Amino acid sequence: MDALFLSRIQFATTTMFHILFPALTIGLSLYLVVVEFLWLQTGEEIYYRLYRFWVRIFAINFGVGVVSGIVLEFEFGTNFSQFSQAVSNTFSPLLAFEVMTAFFLESGFLGIMLFGWERVHRRVHFTATCLVSFGAILSAFWILAANSWMQTPAGYRLVDGKFMVTDFGAAIFNPSALVRMAHMTIASFETSVFVVAGISSYYLLQGRHVLLFRRSLGIGLVMAALFVPLQIYMGDVSGRHVFRDQPAKLAAIEAHWETNTRGGASFAVIALPDMEAEKNRFEISIPGGLSLLVTHSFDGRVSGLKEFPRGDRPNVFLLFWAFRAMVGIGFGLLIIMTWALLLWRKGRLYESRPFLRTLLIIHPLGFLAVELGWITTEAGRQPWLVYNLMRTAEGVSPIPAGNVVWSLSLFIIIFLVVGGSYFYYILKTLRLGPDVSSPIPPIQRPAGMRPLQEKEDRR
Amino acid sequence: MGLVTIWSCLVGLAIILYVVLDGFSLGVALLFPTSRDEEERDLLMGSIAPVWDANQTWIVFGGGALFVAFPMVYGILFSGLYIPLLTFIFGLIFRGVAFEFRANATRKGPWNKAFFYGSLTAVMAQGLILGGVISGIKVAGDRFAGGSLDWLNPFSVTVGIALISGYLLLGSTYLIVKTSGPVQDRAYRQAIWSGFVVLGFQILVTFWTPLHYPSVLTHWFSSPTIYFIWTFPTLGLIAFYGLIRSLRARREILPFFFTVVLFFAGYLGLAASLYPYALPPSITFQEAVAQHETLRFTLWGGIIVLPLVLAYTVYSYIVFSGKVGKEKYYH
Numbered sequence: 001m002d003a004l005f006l007s008r009i010q011f012a013t014t015t016m017f018h019i020l021f022p023a024l025t026i027g028l029s030l031y032l033v034v035v036e037f038l039w040l041q042t043g044e045e046i047y048y049r050l051y052r053f054w055v056r057i058f059a060i061n062f063g064v065g066v067v068s069g070i071v072l073e074f075e076f077g078t079n080f081s082q083f084s085q086a087v088s089n090t091f092s093p094l095l096a097f098e099v100m101t102a103f104f105l106e107s108g109f110l111g112i113m114l115f116g117w118e119r120v121h122r123r124v125h126f127t128a129t130c131l132v133s134f135g136a137i138l139s140a141f142w143i144l145a146a147n148s149w150m151q152t153p154a155g156y157r158l159v160d161g162k163f164m165v166t167d168f169g170a171a172i173f174n175p176s177a178l179v180r181m182a183h184m185t186i187a188s189f190e191t192s193v194f195v196v197a198g199i200s201s202y203y204l205l206q207g208r209h210v211l212l213f214r215r216s217l218g219i220g221l222v223m224a225a226l227f228v229p230l231q232i233y234m235g236d237v238s239g240r241h242v243f244r245d246q247p248a249k250l251a252a253i254e255a256h257w258e259t260n261t262r263g264g265a266s267f268a269v270i271a272l273p274d275m276e277a278e279k280n281r282f283e284i285s286i287p288g289g290l291s292l293l294v295t296h297s298f299d300g301r302v303s304g305l306k307e308f309p310r311g312d313r314p315n316v317f318l319l320f321w322a323f324r325a326m327v328g329i330g331f332g333l334l335i336i337m338t339w340a341l342l343l344w345r346k347g348r349l350y351e352s353r354p355f356l357r358t359l360l361i362i363h364p365l366g367f368l369a370v371e372l373g374w375i376t377t378e379a380g381r382q383p384w385l386v387y388n389l390m391r392t393a394e395g396v397s398p399i400p401a402g403n404v405v406w407s408l409s410l411f412i413i414i415f416l417v418v419g420g421s422y423f424y425y426i427l428k429t430l431r432l433g434p435d436v437s438s439p440i441p442p443i444q445r446p447a448g449m450r451p452l453q454e455k456e457d458r459r
Numbered sequence: 460m461g462l463v464t465i466w467s468c469l470v471g472l473a474i475i476l477y478v479v480l481d482g483f484s485l486g487v488a489l490l491f492p493t494s495r496d497e498e499e500r501d502l503l504m505g506s507i508a509p510v511w512d513a514n515q516t517w518i519v520f521g522g523g524a525l526f527v528a529f530p531m532v533y534g535i536l537f538s539g540l541y542i543p544l545l546t547f548i549f550g551l552i553f554r555g556v557a558f559e560f561r562a563n564a565t566r567k568g569p570w571n572k573a574f575f576y577g578s579l580t581a582v583m584a585q586g587l588i589l590g591g592v593i594s595g596i597k598v599a600g601d602r603f604a605g606g607s608l609d610w611l612n613p614f615s616v617t618v619g620i621a622l623i624s625g626y627l628l629l630g631s632t633y634l635i636v637k638t639s640g641p642v643q644d645r646a647y648r649q650a651i652w653s654g655f656v657v658l659g660f661q662i663l664v665t666f667w668t669p670l671h672y673p674s675v676l677t678h679w680f681s682s683p684t685i686y687f688i689w690t691f692p693t694l695g696l697i698a699f700y701g702l703i704r705s706l707r708a709r710r711e712i713l714p715f716f717f718t719v720v721l722f723f724a725g726y727l728g729l730a731a732s733l734y735p736y737a738l739p740p741s742i743t744f745q746e747a748v749a750q751h752e753t754l755r756f757t758l759w760g761g762i763i764v765l766p767l768v769l770a771y772t773v774y775s776y777i778v779f780s781g782k783v784g785k786e787k788y789y790h
Contacts, residue, residue: 056563059559060559060560060563062559063555063556063558063559063560064556064559066512066515066555067551067552067555067556068552070515070518070519070548070551071548071552073519073522073523073526074522074537074544074545074548076526076537077522077526077533077534077536077537077538077544078537078538078541078544078545079538081533081534081535081537081538081602081603082534082602084526084530084533084534084537085530085531085533085534085601088526088527088530088533088534088749088753089530089749089750089752089753090753092523092526092527092530092749092753093527093753093756093757093760095523095526095527096520096523096524096526096527096757096760096761097757097760098523099516099519099520099523100520100523100760100761100764100765100768101760101764103516103519103520104513104516104520104764104768104772105768105771107512107513107515107516108513108768108771108772108775109771109775110512110513111508111509111510111512111513111775111778111779112509112775112778114508114509115508115509115779116509116778116779119778119779120778164750165750165752165753165756168752168756397534397537397538397541397603398538398602398603398604399538399541399603399607400607402607403541403542403607406542407541407542407545410545410549414549414552414553418552418556421556421560422556425559425560425563425564428563429563
């Protein structure tokens with residue numbers, strides 16, 4: 001094993017660990033904005049209690065997100081220094097802007113959000129929540145701009161192997177940037193509201209704090225009803241962008257080997273792709289389906305993998321299945337939302353135990369979909385680091401493999417310890433449940449506050 | 460002033476802001492084992508809980524600014540100092556998660572240890588990085604060409620230990636500002652002895668640097684450096700005198716202020732000794748600089764955004780000003 005292979009494994013390990021946390025930070029911060037807005041608007045204590053409960057989960061999650069994120073900025077230099085030096089002029093400002101506009105904002109107002117209850121007025125507190133949430137979304141904007149630039153580079157001129165910048169606007173808003181930003185941001189929202197819904201269902205199933213968690217679930221499901229269909233739409237837009245900008249990636253995702261010359265390209269629902277034999281060992285496909293999906297016409301031409309040299313193809317098996325699992329989750333969540341709609345019309349949304357149990361069981365699926373999506377897009381970029389321009393092998397640092405063996409093993413151990421403790425403390429927080437009795441700091445109490453009265457929720 | 464100068468100052472500013480701001484957070488953590496019970500440790504942690512994350516962000520900005528302005532330095536330094544840099548990160552991970560995990564833990568012992576050893580590791584690694592840079596980085600073309608352990612030598616280990624004493628001083632003078640009673644009394648004592656240790660190390664490092672890296676000596680005694688290089692040790696001595704006097708007089712804000720001046724004196728002295736080299740002994744800032752369009756574009760962003768950042772940072776310090784009390788720094 002060489003430094004290149006190990007560095008790739010390490011980057012994959014560290015990003016895949018990291019992304020779980022910001023995905024929840026971005027979505028949960030938006031949920032908190034909604035809850036605190038309702039608290040200020042209605043003065044109902046229930047919203048205050050809800051906020052205080054969810055912000056504890058948010059805080060634990062944020063801490064791990066921050067420390068696992070610093071790793072990534074350093075890894076560009078430690079493990080991919082040749083890449084860093086080649087693309088820096090165009091690429092690095094996007095990261096610098098992320099720090100300046102997003103990280104400072106999040107970290108600057110997080111203190112007030114978590115600890116400012118007795119020190120600032122409730123409107124200031126709400127502003128802090130909004131700014132933390134805005135910072136989280138902005139950070140996704142910049143990092144997606146940077147990643148998209150690697151997928152669909154723009155605004156540069158190649159001089160002696162270095163990407164000299166010609167147009168920063170074009171580099172930031174490169175062809176795939178906006179679509180991928182939207183896709184990822186909505187993914188975070190969707191993942192988080194299902195976490196909220198699942199955990200709320202857990203309490204409802206146990207009959208604990210029923211009033212509080214009915215409200216919590218209600219807000220979560222309303223938000224989910226917005227994000228779930230929107231994400232399926234964004235997925236479609238995203239797929240057509242990949243078709244336009246990265247045809248080899250699309251062909252690999254679809255295990256599509258031969259370019260269709262007559263009639264439409266068929267869509268393989270299930271397949272066993274064989275990269276050696278350049279065909280699918282087995283497949284169940286819908287005739288004309290692929291052309292319809294990516295070109296929106298029955299006989300649109302879709303380039304097959306055989307049009308690209310063997311050395312320029314990503315891993316077909318991995319992409320094919322990762323993509324299908326992600327899409328499967330997206331549609332699975334749509335089915336659950338349809339179920340929710342039917343129950344809601346019958347007025348049984350909060351009573352149906354099978355439904356609540358389902359929400360509890362499926363609540364981590366969003367995270368899985370996020371990981372699968374990133375596997376699809378990043379493994380699909382291979383063998384390129386900058387698409388069609390710089391190979392991954394050209395970007396690695398001149399370091400011995402031993403360095404990376406050392407750091408990768410430490411990362412794995414540390415992530416197991418930190419990830420394990422994270423679960424332990426999240427579960428502990430959930431076991432303890434919300435605090436519904438601590439006095440509300442006077443400075444936070446709006447005029448005409450409506451207290452939480454139900455006996456069942458005071459226990 | 461040229462873009463190169465502006466950007467070397469900006470990177471330098473980010474680093475010294477990080478050193479001072481996260482320095483007191485790390486310093487408070489280094490003092491953790493000297494506290495007597497969990498209640499005191501709650502207090503110590505509460506004194507930095509609302510601000511540590513913002514403080515730490517300055518090194519992320521420092522790294523980013525280096526990547527933007529001097530990509531060659533970023534690439535060579537990070538790949539060359541691979542081991543101490545990632546050790547620094549490993550330390551920061553344990554330090555960072557300790558805040559929330561400890562707050563939620565019933566048995567706080569393991570996270571007290573994670574907090575202390577994580578911080579200790581991060582500080583020692585910073586010292587090794589600095590010592591490694593002063594020791595010289597082997598470069599061929601625009602790539603690192605040395606060995607994985609080039610940074611490890613008696614000089615860099617000494618710099619690491621010196622930095623620990625420096626952060627202890629920052630941490631204890633910060634605690635003087637933020638606490639009262641027995642914790643503050645102890646912080647006064649800790650500040651006095653760590654102050655003397657810092658002075659000792661500053662003198663040692665000042666004399667050792669030119670021996671370790673001879674061109675510094677010629678640099679010091681050549682024009683124009685010779686005309687101002689003496690100001691930094693002088694400033695340092697004045698700051699040290701002020702520090703000890705204000706500690707003896709039991710002033711609350713001044714000791715921290717003089718410590719910051721002491722750090723600036725050392726830092727500027729070092730910068731003046733190495734400038735114009737970004738990576739001694741071969742790479743200058745001028746040689747490593749990025750494309751001017753990149754510098755200009757990002758600089759404009761910084762001019763607009765950084766004053767805002769500084770403004771709300773100050774605001775958050777005002778919100779959390781005063782002594783840490785009994786209010787809960789967990790939720």
